[in-house]
Amino acid sequence: MSGYGQFCPVAKAMELLDERWTLLVVRELLLGSTHFNELRRGVPKMSPALLSKRLKALTRAGVVERSETDGRTSYSLTARGKDLAAVVEALGTWGVRWIGELGDEDLDPHLLMWDMRRTIPTSVWPAARTTLAFCLDGVEARAARWWLVVADGRADVCDFDPGYDVAATVHASLRTLTAVWRGDVSWQRALLDGSVAVSGPAQTRRAVPTWVGQGSLAAAPRPA
Structure with a gap:
């Protein structure tokens, strides 16, 4: 996506994080999902192609680390990725408090x-x-x-x-x-x-x- 063209740290963070599904992928990783199929179960309406794209973007940004053991790929959060835990929790708490209606x-x-x-x-x-x-x-x-x-x-x-x-x-x-x-x-x-x-x-x-x-x-x- 194109950048916001602002020096504001919020703007710079959102250049990565406000793409559709990105923070939900981070949420899944924070909750312990490590394999592609586990991530898919946590975001079932996200296409596999888009999940793969988001994981690659997060890996390039140093938020996610990709590793392979015995031919099986796994994903984990780096230190900068784990630092998003408070952000995700704060968003979730705000959602619970102020967006109660479910369709x-x-x-x-x-x-x-x-x-x-x-x-x-x-x-x-x-x-x-x-x-x-x-x-x-x-x-x-x-x-x-x-x-x-x-x-x-x-x-x-x-x-x-x-x-x-x-x-x-x-x-x-x-x-x-x-x-x-x-x-x-x-x-x-x-x-x-x-x-x-x-x-x-x-x-x-x-x-x-x-x-x-x-x-x-x-x-x-x-x-x-």
């Missing part, structure tokens, strides 16, 4: 479940392999069933039945579960008003809100 086009079950997979507090889950099922209303049938599997401190998400015993099943609309994950609605409120239902043994039902938790920006304060 139908903002709701994506694939992205929601992927974000849950990488940030749920696996340390509070049982030591043995544990599977939670999710039944989502308001989405196409092929995207309505999901399974979160936690074993050995690692979480995986499946859009097909992995064949394991299910500890509990969460029933909610995609919009409601997104609101809970964002922190717009608490687990307690959603369970009390019935917009989220959990089926399974009583002890497991009580544990599910703690097992799943909420997104990393859910605690950002909202305006009165």
Whole structure:
């Protein structure tokens, strides 16, 4: 893109960062994605060609480092890339505080479940392999069933039945579960008003809100 032609540091930073998707790619790297396909799952509406282009631009700018091990390419943030963490967090906090309305086009079950997979507090889950099922209303049938599997401190998400015993099943609309994950609605409120239902043994039902938790920006304060 052409430059702004200004000496202002904000203008110089935005010459790199305000191209479409660029900061979301940085966000994914900050959240621990290292491989191309992992990055794609975090920005599912971004074309592979554009993702490749943005990674190359960030690498040229010294924000991203590309490496190859056993023929597999991985990406990581350099020191200057990691320095963007505060910028991304501040933008996210501002978005939570002041842009609350979500349109139908903002709701994506694939992205929601992927974000849950990488940030749920696996340390509070049982030591043995544990599977939670999710039944989502308001989405196409092929995207309505999901399974979160936690074993050995690692979480995986499946859009097909992995064949394991299910500890509990969460029933909610995609919009409601997104609101809970964002922190717009608490687990307690959603369970009390019935917009989220959990089926399974009583002890497991009580544990599910703690097992799943909420997104990393859910605690950002909202305006009165």
